[in-house]
Amino acid sequence: MIDLSLARIERLLERLGHPERQLAPVIHVAGTNGKGSTIAFLKAMLEALGGAVHVYTSPHLVRFNERIVIAGREIDDDSLCAVLRECEAANAGEPITFFEITTAAAFLAFARAQADFTLLETGLGGRLDATNVVARPLITALTPISLDHQAFLGETIAEVAGEKAGILKPGVPCLSVHQPAEAAAVIANRAADVGAPLICEGEGWSAEPEGGGWVFEGRPPRLPQTHLALPMPALPGAHQIANAGLALACLSCLPGLSIDTSAIARGVARARWPARLQRLEAGRLVDLLPAGWELWLDGGHNPGAAQALALHLEGWRDRPLVLVFGMLKTKDNTGFLAPLAGLAQRALTVAIPGEAASLDAESAAAAARSVGLAAEACESVPDALCRAAGAGEPPGRALICGSLYLAGAVLAENG
Template sequence: MMSLHPKIIDLTLDRVWRLLDRLGNPQDDLPPVIHIAGTNGKGSTLAMIRAGLEARGDRVHAYTSPHLAWFHERIRLAGELISEPALAEVLEECERANDGAPITYFEITTVAALLAFARTPADWCLLEVGLGGRLDATNVIARPAATVITPVSLDHQQYLGDTLAAIAGEKAGIIKRGVPCIVGPQEEAAREVIEARAHRLGAPLSVHGQHWHVAEERGRLVFQDETGLLDLPRPALIGAHQVQNAGAALAVLRGLGADETVCEAALTRAEWPARMQRLGHGPLVAAAPGAELWLDGGHNPAAGAALAEALGRLPARPTYMVCGMLNTKDIGGYMRPLAGRAERLYAVEIPGETATLPAAETAAAARAAGHDTAEAASVADAVARIVAEAPTARILICGSLYLAGRVLRENG
């Protein structure tokens, strides 16, 4: 499937519409859809919405990307990861229907997911945008039940535009006429673009800071909207940014009539790997028995700032970073907020990724951003060198979802 189109990313919907039509337009046979776009927080917000809906007994489809350890993670059918036979069946059917025509890997696999969703009974279908929104392969639902736009920041400028307003315009492309849209915290330039499109389409808005508010108070999460106040536990997902993501999820669930029990479950039961995830087992953990090992896949400036804040909230402990990044990212923008949070940053390459940044270049960018750096041959090599120096260190492996996926696969 990777060979069907010369470009890995080529934003247009023509190829998707063609294939969907050949398959009988399965996108028209889905349960109510909640469509989620944004730069940061899409997956975490989706995970919390799913946890809440499943807590009240609803069957929920979910589509996310990229996967970390194996492809099946992208497609959940009524709460369960798609089985190997079911995945093979829909992929082969899409391949036959496509008949060798140009189509990207993400496009054809998204169509396969929609086909699987259409054939499996469920109460809800949660779709996470892959890139942008307006021309993303998921943007084929004529009338979703709701749309969600999480915080927008600079990322993927080569595809979405080099200003916040331009990127917000692409994200806002998922807004549909008359369909409610929940909007997470935004910078003014992004919010104005989102609000303008919603106004043109008559889409009711529920905007952070206007229609709903969320904050952490005395170790609890306090959410308030026009229907009242909720006093809930902090999200199980770590970091102050997860409070904002939780707010968007709660705004969605309240719009669907969820009670306080469902809202609490959304926060406490959500799981989302490689977002400040504490590793508890596997070869890396065994090689560092006295250390804490953490994994995070954030890779843009906003993610770097969120990660720095999360580290600052953890109990004091000598901290080291093991970082590998892609050459398509704003390396300095990611590194700068993290300066001063670690004793040293070990730069590594991401195995198997053609777009990996060489370790020497990652180290150079980190030094320019204020880090003390070293290079390592691999994550395992970096961990071994860190524990030789500081056996009880906190070790954070970070910089890319692709690196995080590699660690999760190799670490069991």
């Protein structure tokens, strides 16, 4: 069930003694794509600077515990069960969604452990997202906004941006990457309405590739004068420079935090975020491909994510590319596949294991064909990988894509 409201979680948090008011200083991140990667960079940079960091993200890929990281470590099973039981008892059988009660559990766990910062990723939208009960974060941040979850957030970029910008708070700086014009206008209006200082990429900072790395420039008076030459992010893809740049811009706004170049460089190089253009180098699924083939995994699932992915795939024309594609019925499957159509030789389509809302393999293949991709429906991911290499073809790459749920199933099956 998805029923966007803050009333239920506010009621539960009051019964729990308001743990959301007892968190270490919060950086709250919303957007359509790049939220998790931005948080991964924030976490890695803050830890490299010596900070202890709580992190709340969603969804998980393999284990629910991935969502709640307490001072650098995933919550253990006993602690997770304990806070969930406490939340269930306090809720006393009243209506509550899965995301709301697990968010309350995360806040309870965070409030009871020491940390220097708390990083919160919105689950859906922003304005009515359960994470938006934090009244005064240190900073809010907006990653790229595009169409997704239209049934809940609106049919236009402007409507979606209005929901995402709902995390802005009076007097709290909001940092935003470059946005489509209609999103930028909505964000600027929201910032003016609530009195939130708005710092936009281009005006307050820039993050651009240079040589074999990238350069971050902080621009006064919006941010302190800064010039940092940094190594390429550990997460592949040109879009990750923008995500890392947003993370670093957020850190530049933190009062009293000294930006040490060597520590930031270590953080950029150490950031990890599974299933975002992740190469799988060993495991049961990797072993199904012929020698010399590469297996990659990406959980992007909307047209904006596909456009960012396509930019990276432009550099993969040195060998054949085969997509292993699966997607939920609720997503824009042709909008996702269209940017990839000219970059892959064919698509092998699968249903997402265990997901009732998955497109069946035949429907996914029909969607691929409708955008000009040769496509073949397969029984499973292992079946698709066994078919990936055509007779006489040189070693290529197989990219599993289309859904974070598919990505999680792949990581579990690969071992």
